Amino acid sequence: MSGVFEDGLLILRQPGPPIISVEGIIYYRYMDQLYIPKVPALLDKDEVIAVSNARIKHAESLINxxxxxxxxxxxxxxxxxxxxxxxxxxxxxxxxxxxxxxxxxxxxxxxxxxxxxxxxxxxxxxxxxxxxxxxxxxxxxxxxxxxxxxxxxxxxxxxxxxxxxxxxxxxxxxxxxxxxxxxxxxxxxxxxxxxxxxxxxxxxxxxxxxxxxxxxxxxxxxxxxxxxxxxxxxxxxxxxxxx
Ligand SMILES: C[S@@+](CC[C@H](N)C(=O)[O-])C[C@H]1O[C@@H](n2cnc3c(N)ncnc32)[C@H](O)[C@@H]1O
Structure with a gap:
């Protein structure tokens, strides 16, 4: 499954499974193609900002x-x-x-x-x-x-x-x-x-x-x-x- 890392987030090119492990780190599916390193409520401020920026930057391709x-x-x-x-x-x-x-x-x-x-x-x-x-x-x-x-x-x-x-x-x-x-x-x-x-x-x-x-x-x-x-x-x- 191919993907790119951006600001500590993993972005896939297609919808993936609920959880992915990459080099021993667990990523949780957040939007269909965006994976985050913790469950949403445990993200710190900078991690939330990274998710927010990804949503704004990739708007139409990342979210429906x-x-x-x-x-x-x-x-x-x-x-x-x-x-x-x-x-x-x-x-x-x-x-x-x-x-x-x-x-x-x-x-x-x-x-x-x-x-x-x-x-x-x-x-x-x-x-x-x-x-x-x-x-x-x-x-x-x-x-x-x-x-x-x-x-x-x-x-x-x-x-x-x-x-x-x-x-x-x-x-x-x-x-x-x-x-x-x-x-x-x-x-x-x-x-x-x-x-x-x-x-x-x-x-x-x-x-x-x-x-x-x-x-x-x-x-x-x-x-x-x-x-x-x-x-x-x-x-x-x-x-x-x-x-
Ligand atoms: C998934 S986006 C949704 C944005 C918008 N409401 C929408 O529906 O398109 C979540 C937004 O909530 C902001 N956010 C998350 N936790 C927050 C908090 N505790 N206080 C203020 N903003 C927060 C994030 O920075 C991000 O911009």
Whole structure:
């Protein structure tokens, strides 16, 4: 099986098995063709940044963008349903793929303002460019947001938090507290986790932490078909409401 190493990650040219051993080092499949040296929740900051950069750099070849957008659309509709889409934080914004949901021909109502945050500085720069394409967006900004960082936002000033393909990584208590602080009471935080059955302990711990901070968390199983083969992908969608 041929592949290349980039920033400590292994990139294959075709989808591979769940785990690969190369010269005694175990690599875990993360996206179909990207392999990481630890399970996602154990990656350190630099390793997460390497994954984030690979996703931005190789976007269309590494991830199935059509399928990712289907998942993100469904997730965003959860915010629309509860009128929480006006002032939105895109937590773990990556390159700002969220903006693509509102591209030409989209019937989705875009947020009035979007604030993209990520621990990767390259990601926040790319997302800023992407958000500029959102039709009728009144305000958009991005910022680096990692462990111990504060958000330049008033208490209770955000109506919704959106997070796609992020929460299977390590999320710091300080970040959860900060996200809770800026969310309006009754505001909603939505995220997906497609690795929940592989690493159930991670999402259980996360839910416990969020409940302790003052969120009421619920979850729902979802299935998506990923073109071109239309194979079924299972996701867990989470919704946390600030009490
Ligand atoms: C797989 S990418 C998803 C990007 C984007 N949300 C999307 O759906 O295309 C995950 C992103 O989450 C970011 N990330 C991971 N853990 C994070 C954390 N604890 N705090 C902030 N950003 C984080 C990574 O840097 C990366 O850009």
């Amino acid at each position: 963008v059509r399928y990712s957008l289907c998942v993100m659309r469904d997730l965003y509709e959860n915010l629309l349903r509860v009128n929480a889409h006006k002032k939105v934080i895109d937590f773990g914004c990556g390159g700002g793929l969220l903006a693509r949901l509102f591209g030409p021909g989209s019937d989705l109502e875009p947020p009035q303002s979007v604030f993209g945050v990520d621990l990767n500085p390259v990601a926040v720069d790319s997302a800023l460019v992407a958000y500029a394409q959102i039709p009728n967006v009144r305000e958009f900004k991005t910022s680096v947001f990692g462990e111990g960082d504060t958000l330049q936002l008033e208490d209770n000033s955000i109506t919704g938090i959106f997070s796609s393909f992020v929460m299977h990584f390590k999320v710091f208590d300080s970040q959860l507290k900060e996200l809770h602080r800026v969310l309006v009471p009754g505001g909603t935080f939505v995220w997906n986790d497609y690795l929940h059955s592989r690493y159930p302990g991670h999402s259980q711990k996360l839910i416990k932490k969020m409940s302790d901070i003052g969120f009421e968390v619920s979850k729902e199983k979802k299935e998506f078909r990923a073109p071109p083969e239309n194979d079924i992908k299972h996701h867990m969608f989470f919704r946390a409401v600030k009490l």
